[in-house]
Each structure stands twice: as C-alpha cells, then as structure tokens.
Amino acid sequence: MNGYMELQRACATAHKDVKTTESKPLFHFKKQLQFLYGYVLGFLMALITLLCYERFLLQAAQVRQHSTATENWQAGYTNAMRELKSDANLLHQRLEDEVRVLCMVLTTPAQHQARAAHVKATWGKRCTRLVFLSSETDVDLGAISVVSKTHDTYDLLWYKIRQGLRHVYVRYYGDYDWYLKADDDTYVIMENLRYSLYPYQSDMPLVFGYELLQQNVTYMSGGAGYVLSKEALYRAVNFGFLNETLCPPANYALPEDYSMSICLQNVGVLPVDGRLMLPGDQKQKMFPLQLFDFMNANETLTNGDWIERLTPYELDWGLDCCSNFSISFHYANPAVMYLYEFLIYHLRTAGVSHPNAMLPDKIDNSEFLSKFFSENNESTPRIPVKWVDVA
Numbered sequence: 001m002n003g004y005m006e007l008q009r010a011c012a013t014a015h016k017d018v019k020t021t022e023s024k025p026l027f028h029f030k031k032q033l034q035f036l037y038g039y040v041l042g043f044l045m046a047l048i049t050l051l052c053y054e055r056f057l058l059q060a061a062q063v064r065q066h067s068t069a070t071e072n073w074q075a076g077y078t079n080a081m082r083e084l085k086s087d088a089n090l091l092h093q094r095l096e097d098e099v100r101v102l103c104m105v106l107t108t109p110a111q112h113q114a115r116a117a118h119v120k121a122t123w124g125k126r127c128t129r130l131v132f133l134s135s136e137t138d139v140d141l142g143a144i145s146v147v148s149k150t151h152d153t154y155d156l157l158w159y160k161i162r163q164g165l166r167h168v169y170v171r172y173y174g175d176y177d178w179y180l181k182a183d184d185d186t187y188v189i190m191e192n193l194r195y196s197l198y199p200y201q202s203d204m205p206l207v208f209g210y211e212l213l214q215q216n217v218t219y220m221s222g223g224a225g226y227v228l229s230k231e232a233l234y235r236a237v238n239f240g241f242l243n244e245t246l247c248p249p250a251n252y253a254l255p256e257d258y259s260m261s262i263c264l265q266n267v268g269v270l271p272v273d274g275r276l277m278l279p280g281d282q283k284q285k286m287f288p289l290q291l292f293d294f295m296n297a298n299e300t301l302t303n304g305d306w307i308e309r310l311t312p313y314e315l316d317w318g319l320d321c322c323s324n325f326s327i328s329f330h331y332a333n334p335a336v337m338y339l340y341e342f343l344i345y346h347l348r349t350a351g352v353s354h355p356n357a358m359l360p361d362k363i364d365n366s367e368f369l370s371k372f373f374s375e376n377n378e379s380t381p382r383i384p385v386k387w388v389d390v391a
Contacts, residue, residue, distance in 0.1 A: 091357060091359065095359075100176045101177070101194065102128060102131065102176040106164070106181070108134060111184050112136075116184045122337045122341050133161070133167075135147050135148060144167065146167050157222075158248065161260060168233070181226055193328075196208075196274075208272050209271070213310060219262070224286040224329075229269075235264070247263035289331060295318060
C-alpha cells in the first residue's frame, strides 16, 4: 500500500514537472509581448504629449508675442501722443473732438488674430469707435457677427457689407459723423483722415475714396478704404438697400466696392476722389496698393497693371506720387503696419521741425456742389446707374 502511494506521488510530481517545463516558453512570450505593448504605448503617449506640448508652447509664444508687441506699441504710442498733446495748438485734439469717425473693418474668424488684432493694436485705436465686421463674435477683439459662416466668402462681400452697415446704422447712427470702411490689411492714418474731412459737413451726401472707373461706373476702391458721410449712410440703408432697382441685390456676386458705389450714386450720394479732399492739394491720399508700389516705377508693380487700367486719370509715380497728408494704404501686413507706426509716431529727426498745420476752411455746401458738378461737367447726379458683371 505504501509502495502504491509513493508511486502515485512520483507520477504526480513528474506530471507537474512536465507541465511546468511545457509552459515556460509561453510564459516568457507573454511577458515579452506585454513589455513590447507597454513600450509602444508609452512611446506613443510620450510622442502625443510632446506634440501637444510643442503646440502649447507655440500658441503661448504667439500670445506672448502679440501681447508684448501690443503693450510695447501701446506704451510708445501713449508717449508719442503725450508729446503731441504738449503742442500749443492741440490741433489733433480738436480734430478728434469735431470729426467723429466710426471705423468698420471687414475681417473673418481666420484673420481675427492674424490681421485684425494688429489693426486694433495700431491705427484702429485712433478711431472714435472701431468695429470689426465678421461671421463670429469676438468680444476681446470687438468683432461682431453680421453674417453666417457660410455667407462669409469673397463672392458675398456685398451682402456682408450691407449687413454690417445696417448694424452700424441701428446701433451708432446718432453718435458719429463719418463711417470708414476698410479691410483688415489696410493701414489708415486717422489724423490725416480727420484733417481731410474737417472742411465738409456730414449732412452732405458724400463718399470719399480712390476713384476707379469700369463699365462707365465710377466707384471707390474697397481696399484703399472709403468714407461715407452720415447722410450717405442714411440714404444707403433707408433707400438703397430696400430697392433692387437702385442697388444690386444682396446675393449678386459683384465686387463689393463696385456694388456699393452704384448703390450710393443711385440714392444721390456724390463720389469724390481722395485727390480733391483738401483744397490746394491735388495728390492722391488713399491707395489701393502698397505705398512702395506707388513710390517705385510703375513697371515693377507687384500687383499687376490693373491700377493703371482702371484709374481714370494719369497716375504719378516715384517720390512725387503722394500727398503729404496721405490717408490709407492697402496690402499692409502686420509687419508693415508696425513699420508705419514707427515711422509716423515714433521716429524723430534731430534738428528738423515741421510747421504746425492750420485747420482747413470749412466748405460751404452750395459752393461745393457747384464746384463739384462744374468740374465733372454735370448738373445732376447720374441716376440710376446700371450694374453689369465686371468679372
């Protein structure tokens, strides 16, 4: 009996040894597989963490860069304005008080930080009020949504500007005298704009800008920016936008500036080229191209020859191209905007002083109308102006 039990124990031990021997390779394989799985998972997690961290660092750096640039330029601008305000005549203060300008800047959500934020950090701060027209509200920027994102396209800019002007009319019409429309890559010297607008009464139906001519229609360049008087805004919103005989329909894929000018002229608004804004200064003040393009020879234009083809008068090029009271320049990226800021508001030339400008005389409405129509060989505005496809 004892022998039988010992034999059973021996068999059981042998069976256990065989099972253990057979499972060792599988055990090691499982261990290796688990290790490999953990290694790969750890590598992927580390890679994702690194990429996310780098993106976070990049975004943080961009925010810091924009914040630092804005703070530095704000400090520099404040100091420059403090120096200007020490001048005896306080000309700029009078212009700020007496020429109230609401600036409407067209932008899109993709350009809120890339472009619009730099408008706000530079010339936009000098507007009496700055409003960005977009398809997405941005409280920090000051952007309002006037169209849906599906309607925020280049082909539907005419619809967008109509909606923007309606919003501005409802919210701000009683508070401002002039309404500037500009793009988020346009730079505007607000002091010169106010100085040039000072002679005029905002109850006159006027629009100022860079004059272009196409299909026998005079229109103001949108890129250079154009300025509506209070009366012009009133007529556009209350008469033009409500009548498709006077204004192109909102869904027309016509250029925004072309459509706007047709609409304004058909409600009796007078288009006035920027060259004629200041008496005695016949040089251009609002530019659809970069300043460099006009100061260089016209054979080297970086944006094509359309400007010569559409401008209804002979252009001046080179150092004599532009008025000393120039107002706006198109195609200004953020770097160019800050360059203008430095050259205009910070750079000083030792020993060189500029005489204090005197406010221009106010222009009598009847005299202006008589002068305007005599120069254009007209006795009445052209009503109605028909629109055609200019694509």
